[in-house]
Amino acid sequence: MTGSEPARRVGTSVMGQHTPRALFPAASLPDSRVSIGVLALQGDVREHCLALEAAGARAVAVRSAAQLAGADGARVDGLVLPGGESTTMGKLLASFGMLEPVRALVRDGMAVYGSCAGMIMLADRVQGAASGQPLIGGIDMTVRRNAFGRQVDSYEEDLVAPTLGANEERPLRAVFIRAPWVEEVGEGVEVLATTRSGRAGADRPGTGGRIVAVRQGPLLATSFHPEVGSDHRVHDVFVEMVRHRS
Numbered sequence: 232m233t234g235s236e237p238a239r240r241v242g243t244s245v246m247g248q249h250t251p252r253a254l255f256p257a258a259s260l261p262d263s264r265v266s267i268g269v270l271a272l273q274g275d276v277r278e279h280c281l282a283l284e285a286a287g288a289r290a291v292a293v294r295s296a297a298q299l300a301g302a303d304g305a306r307v308d309g310l311v312l313p314g315g316e317s318t319t320m321g322k323l324l325a326s327f328g329m330l331e332p333v334r335a336l337v338r339d340g341m342a343v344y345g346s347c348a349g350m351i352m353l354a355d356r357v358q359g360a361a362s363g364q365p366l367i368g369g370i371d372m373t374v375r376r377n378a379f380g381r382q383v384d385s386y387e388e389d390l391v392a393p394t395l396g397a398n399e400e401r402p403l404r405a406v407f408i409r410a411p412w413v414e415e416v417g418e419g420v421e422v423l424a425t426t427r428s429g430r431a432g433a434d435r436p437g438t439g440g441r442i443v444a445v446r447q448g449p450l451l452a453t454s455f456h457p458e459v460g461s462d463h464r465v466h467d468v469f470v471e472m473v474r475h476r477s
């Protein structure tokens with residue numbers, strides 16, 4: 232049982248409303264789900280949208296600053312920065328005039344979740360960044376790009392992360408694809424998960440005990456891709472963070 236399940240049930244309390252759905256014709260039923268934007272300039276947008284919907288939110292692909300501002304009626308309560316390629320994502324954000332608006336939302340305290348390239352975008356400091364690579368920042372951490380190696384070094388590992396609902400009996404299968412890790416965090420940053428063995432342990436020394444999931448206030452970041460597959464516990468936690476703030 233996860234925190235978001237009641238919202239998926241029909242006719243039960245959804246964000247404080249106790250009205251049985253049967254009293255409304257379907258078309259006029261108010262959509263009381265939180266609305267979460269997925270930055271849709273580049274990366275695995277569809278997977279995040281599906282995971283957010285499965286976690287009880289309304290997912291909106293966001294492609295413009297106007298959408299972020301709610302100018303065309305698509306106001307979002309939270310934002311996901313997907314995996315992909317952080318240099319490309321940064322350049323596209325800049326050329327679409329979205330970099331400053333997203334930075335402003337982060338400054339204003341919007342709940343934002345970054346996975347992989349998204350984690351890099353949310354870091355205050357990045358090792359191995361391309362020269363002039365635009366970042367959003369917000370989390371007091373140093374992230375090392377491509378820390379686990381190249382595409383061929385992509386791997387999966389079962390993580391224990393109590394805050395993300397993952398224990399030894401039901402660990403979280405984490406998929407790392409050209410993933411970063413977190414080198415160090417500031418005082419206000421909560422470490423949610425670290426790697427255990429690292430890939431194949433012995434032949435890749437130094438990949439164990441690495442920080443791969445963090446939270447600082449309304450900002451959440453993972454090195455891995457929880458949108459791949461059907462385990463949506465990370466998205467459940469993020470949807471709950473968004474509900475809390477909206």
Ligand code: GLN
Pocket residue numbers: 313314315316317318346347348349351376377408409410411
């Ligand atoms: N290595 C990529 C980057 O630097 C991130 C990889 C990913 O998002 N899967 O942006």
